[in-house]
Amino acid sequence: MLIQLAFVLIAIIIGARVGGIGLGVLGGFGLAILTFGFGLEPTSPPIDVMLMIAAVIAAAGCMQAAGGLDLMVKMAEKLLRKNPKQITLLSPLVTYLFTFVAGTGHVAYSVLPAIAEVAMETNIRPERPLAISVIASQQAITASSISAATVALLSLLNGNGYNLSLLNILMISIPCTLAGVLAGALYSLRVGKELADDPEFKRRIAAGDFNTTHYETRDVQNKRSAFLSVFIFIMATIGIVLFGSVESLRLTFTVNGETTTLGMAYIIEILMLSAAALILLVTRTDGLKAAQGSVFSAGMRAVIAIFGIAWMGDTFIAGNMAELKGSIESIVTEMPWLFGLALFLMSILLFSQAATVRALMPLGIALGLSPYMLIALFPAVNGYFFIPNYPTVIAAINFDRTGTTHIGKYILNHSFMIPGLIATGTSVVLGLLLIQLF
Secondary structure, three states: OHHHHHHHHHHHHHHHHHOOOHHHHHHHHHHHHHHHHOOOOOOOOOHHHHHHHHHHHHHHHHHHHOOHHHHHHHHHHHHHHHOHHHHHHHHHHHHHHHHHHHOOHHHHHHHHHHHHHHHHHOOOOOHHHHHHHHHHHHHHHHOOOOOHHHHHHHHHHHHOOOOOOHHHHHHHHHHHHHHHHHHHHHHHOOOOOOHHHOHHHHHHHHOOOOOOOOOOOOOOOOHHHHHHHHHHHHHHHHHHHHHHHOHHHOOEEEEOOEEEEOOHHHHHHHHHHHHHHHHHHHHOOOHHHHHOOHHHHHHHHHHHHHHHHHHHHHHHHHHOHHHHHHHHHHHHHHOOHHHHHHHHHHHHHHOOHHHHHHHHHHHHHHOOOOHHHHHHHHHHHOOOOOOOOOHHHHHHHHHOOOOOOOOOOOOOOOOOHHHHHHHHHHHHHHHHHHHHHO
């Protein structure tokens, strides 16, 4: 088992280093070693999760192509410029909202440059709002009803007979992650020296390296189409929340004398594909343009990552379930929060909340952990800020022309570490408290 685990970890580490679809295809290569080298029977690939994510990506890509994301960025920039002194508190709420609506943290790319510029123009250290804004975009993944991670968790819990609704997840994850983000933002208010006293900023000015060219957001060419795309996407999201929260709204079918209820996987796929179709038809957007946007590209990388990594992880866990349960069952049963630590560590390796959920949550279910305990520990999958090489982290560092957002001398002492630990820790602790009280 330890040799198999070594191959699994090597595949994850190399895949993360390769980047792009490397994580997914290396997971497939690791699966090949487990199957043909060690004789493990492959489990079923996570088809439902992949199709749900693909449907969401299609709708989000169409919204981006119609100008919906540009419109949201314009609105966010206006808000920040009207309240520049509050940028450290407002910026993470903006990126949280963007991710919450779109279901992917990659939408933060659009607003990070505006955050950096507004902070610099008002003599606020850009590191403060930028770092916590990136963390907020990650935390919101575990609060969004249409994110790959939430979809994967709901699918796993319902697939194992718990019969929980989407509302059961959201009523814990939304307030907990919001509280975590606000806690991280309050800490960020006092991070580092003031901009005028920062030695790196002074050095760049003295050396003439500082470029004073301001960032400008793109104009929304067709505001009507952009507004309609956002409206259609949000309405589809609301529909998913309603169907997921109120089971009586779902259709029932009788086949061979047995009555079945329309599953959430089908509902998400139908509503999101319908939203994508309506956006293209109503706004007359080119479907090819939707497939060429950054949201579609990032989303498809997530699908491939889940395909390879989750399939490999499922196969490893299923093939070694007896040994795994025997070695850690007593420890996790006595101290369930330790499973949250395992989720956090795995997310550092996988760089994907959804892939972490698919890889480890089946083990938590098999160990007999309460489904509400698993929901409370859900935000622990937001650990990929720990090693500063995730795209949104690198983007924030590059957008900060003052140099205050940085990777430290010892790599791990970077700008995102403390805000990330505070946000994630607060979210999990508050979740554990909520499930005890309610």
